[in-house]
Amino acid sequence: MKDIGIAPSILAADFGYLMRDIKQIECNADCLHIDVMDGHYVNNISFGIPVIQSIRKYTDMKFFTHLMITEPEKYIKAFADAGSDNITFHVECAKAPFALIDEINALGKTAGVAIHPDTPIEDVFPFIGKVEIILVMTVYPGFGGQGYLDMSDERLRKLRKAIDEKGCDTIIAVDGGVTEENIRRIYEAGARLFVAGSSVFHAEDPAAAIEELKRCGISS
Numbered sequence: 001m002k003d004i005g006i007a008p009s010i011l012a013a014d015f016g017y018l019m020r021d022i023k024q025i026e027c028n029a030d031c032l033h034i035d036v037m038d039g040h041y042v043n044n045i046s047f048g049i050p051v052i053q054s055i056r057k058y059t060d061m062k063f064f065t066h067l068m069i070t071e072p073e074k075y076i077k078a079f080a081d082a083g084s085d086n087i088t089f090h091v092e093c094a095k096a097p098f099a100l101i102d103e104i105n106a107l108g109k110t111a112g113v114a115i116h117p118d119t120p121i122e123d124v125f126p127f128i129g130k131v132e133i134i135l136v137m138t139v140y141p142g143f144g145g146q147g148y149l150d151m152s153d154e155r156l157r158k159l160r161k162a163i164d165e166k167g168c169d170t171i172i173a174v175d176g177g178v179t180e181e182n183i184r185r186i187y188e189a190g191a192r193l194f195v196a197g198s199s200v201f202h203a204e205d206p207a208a209a210i211e212e213l214k215r216c217g218i219s220s
Contacts, residue, residue: 004217005030005193006210007064007173010055011046012145012197018051019058021201028210031062033175033195034084038069041093042142049075049082056083064133066114066175066195068141069093073100080107088112088135091123101130112173116141121155129168133193134159138186139176145198148177153189160190183217 008029013021022032037046052063065084069075072089073096079087087104091113094100104111112133115124117140124134136156139146156172163170173193174186183194196213203209 003192004187004214005171006200006213007031007033007193007195008200008206008210009033009035009175009195009197010201011035012201014201019055021206022055022059022061024206025200025210026059026061028207029061029200030193031064031085032059033197034063034065036065036067036069036079037142040070041090042068044142049078052079052082052084062086064088064112064173066112066135067093068114071095073103076100076103077107080104080109084109086110086112086132088114088133090114090116091127092116092119097127098130101127114175117149117152117155121158124159125162128163128166128170131170133171133173135173135175135195136191137176138174138178141175146177148179148182148186153185156186156189156191163190178213180212180216183213184219187217 008025037044039045062085064086067089070093101111110132112131113127114135117137138148138152171193172191174191175195178194178196179199200206200209
């Protein structure tokens with residue numbers, strides 16, 4: 001992973017032209033963020049395994065599959081078989097998270113844990129060094145287009161400090177409200193992988209939007 005990575009979220013793409021939209025960002029994005037919602041953990045239903053299987057046939061991009069679902073342990077193998085490269089689940093939803101991480105790794109995939117804005121950030125500290133990614137939700141999960149929650153800055157700083165103190169390379173990802181105006185601030189708080197939906201797929205030139213986000217993120 002580069003020092004700053006952009007993971008466009010297909011939740012903001014045009015599903016009538018999904019592969020067209022993916023191809024537009026394929027060479028510029030660091031991975032593709034796939035939001036799976038079940039209508040239970042969050043009050044929205046998005047898409048599932050058939051969509052991942054379908055797009056897997058047409059792109060070699062890394063699939064970062066974010067499971068916003070209850071009982072994720074029931075579906076890990078299915079999402080792995082569908083073509084996910086990283087499978088990230090919510091700490092609030094897993095009964096035995098470390099066993100779940102082991103299962104994901106045994107399937108040849110990398111694991112991640114995600115955390116809701118209302119859950120104490122310290123709840124993910126035990127996973128530092130155990131997963132590839134810790135995904136900090138910087139909006140309330142369930143719907144795209146929300147504004148970044150300012151309280152996230154302090155949460156990110158605490159997590160960054162804990163990771164650095166352990167000398168681990170766990171990546172801090174953020175999901176929600178990332179824009180050209182705030183990405184530098186979020187980067188300075190500790191994030192390195194930025195999920196971006198509307199700011200990429202709703203742009204006139206999605207590929208250029210990714211490059212501009214990266215430029216804004218690393219420029220002072």
